[in-house]
Amino acid sequence: MTFDLVLRSRRTVLPEGERPASVCVRDGRIAEIAPYEGVDGVDLEDVALLPGLVDTHVHVNEPGRTEWEGFATATRAAAAGGVTTIVDMPLNSLPPTVDAGALAVKRAAAEGQCHVDTGFWGGAIPGNAGELAALYDAGVFGFKAFLVDSGVPEFPPLSSAQLREALSAVDALFVIHAEDPAAIEPAAGSPHYADFVASRPPSAETGAVGTVVAAARETGRRMHVLHLSAAAALRSIVDAPNVTVETCPHYLTFTAEEVPDGATEYKCCPPIRDAANRDALWQGLASGAIDCVVSDHSPCTPDLKRADTGDFAAAWGGIASLQLGLPVVWTQATGRGFGLADVVRWMATRPAELVGLRRKGRIAVGYDADLVAFDPDAAFVVDAGRLRHRHPVTPYHGRALLGKVHTTWLRGSIVDGVTPRGRLLSRGAA
Incomplete structure (x- = not known):
């Protein structure tokens, strides 16, 4: 039997765990999982072979704010990091993806630029409940909503009543930025990170998560809490029906205590919290209370980070x-006793399941041959200037990490960063 590609690794991460195996590819799909020995192919030896990661929380910003980030740069960065599928958020592009016409504009902007497969979220904002069914039929994977100011005027937050109106309009997955504006103090201009953290306390997240859980119980809709920072909110989610939750690499890595004054590259909402909270998030991953880890990649032009004032x-x-x-998650995970199979579950399998990508996130027969050669023992220091996203701004600059991506394959073809081979995905057809 002939194959288009065979990749052999002593550390192949399969659904049942890590073992030596050969992954045989035909017509862009995994056709067979064969023994490691006795099969001709590209031998990775002890470099691990992982399924391509699925990142369901990426702000590409094109069209309208392409100077912040665009499809070409974002998807090159994704592939360089072993991510073979992204789902783009409905903001901060202009127009935001809040109706079927705006989705068509977004897809036209992405066409022919993507180096990895790319899907799209729709947005739920005040006044567009009547647009959601048509937008869902047009192929978005679900709907994002804010319960607090989004930071851009064209994507305002929903009240509790407006959230329920949106939920009643369409039977879809809703993904929620869960912070309660009533618990947030207006932040005075300050270069002190402690002042910023104090302005967005854990109670802002726990209160808003309570709103999400109550809405899920009342309506029966599937709901997903985005970028959880406050581990205390997990108590409300654990026994909640139809509610899942994600966290992000920065919450699992950084601590409020280590953020220097004026280092605005660390600013995100909700904020990075203290070391005890970080450890509690890791406990949530270990217990299964947290379902997945995604980037919340949300860049901007360097001037908007206000490094000049540190405000x-x-x-x-x-x-x-x-x-x-x-590598960020692997660096932390391996030091805490987790293995590559855990990282794959958090960053590939579960995100794919969240959005219904039936052929992504696993090395298994019939799945897309989205694969990553990853050396888990290689160390490096992050140089922001060598990253593929548009602007060289990141809080990871200068940080020592463990684990290097050697090669990324999309449906069996090497992603070279030159020829875009990514497909635009639609719900139900992906």
Whole structure:
């Protein structure tokens, strides 16, 4: 039997765990999982072979704010980091993806530029409940909503009543930025990170998560809490029906205690919290209370980070990390006793399941041959200037990490960063 590609690794991460195996590819799909020995092919030896990661929380910003980030740069960065599928958020592009016409504009902007497969979220904002069914039929994977100011005027937050109106309009997955505006103090201009953290306390997240859980119980809709920072909120989610939750590499890595004053590249909302909270998030991953880890890649132009003043209140809130998620999480995970199979579950399998990508996130027969050669023992120091996203701004600059992506394959073809081979994905057809 002939194959288009065979990759052999002593550390192949399969659904049942890590073992030596050969992955045989035909017509862009995995056709067979064969023994490691006795099969001709590309031998990775002890370099691990992982399924391509699935990042369901990426802000590409094109069209309209392409100077912040665009499809070409974002997807090159994704592939360089072992991510073979992204799902783009409905903001901060102009127009935001809040109706079927805006989705068509977004897809036209992405066409022919993507180096990895790319899907799209729709947005739920005040007044567009009547647009959601048509937008869902047009192929978005679900709907994002904010319960607090989004940071851009064209994407305002929903009240509790407006959230329920949106939920009643369409039977879809809703992904929620869960912070309660009533618990947030207006942040005075300050270069002190402690002042910024104090302005967005854990109670802002726990209160908003309570709103999400109550809405899920009342309506029966599937709901997903985005970028959980406050581990205390997990108590409300664990026994909640139809509610899942994600966290991000920066919450699992950084601590509030280590953020220097004026270092606005660390600003994100909700904020990075203290070391005890970080450890509690890791406990949530270990217990299964947290379902997945995604980037929340949210870059901007360097001037919007206000490095000139170091003012956390004025700086744009978002962390650029799309290319670094795998080594960042692996660096922390291996030091805490987790293995590659755990990282694959959090960053590939579960995100794919969240959005219904039936052929992504696993090395298994019939799945897309989206694969990553990853050396888990290789160390490096992050140089922001060598990253593929548009602007060289990231809080990981100068940080020592463990694990290097050697090669990324999309449906059996090497992603070279030159020829875009990514497909635009639609719900139900992906």
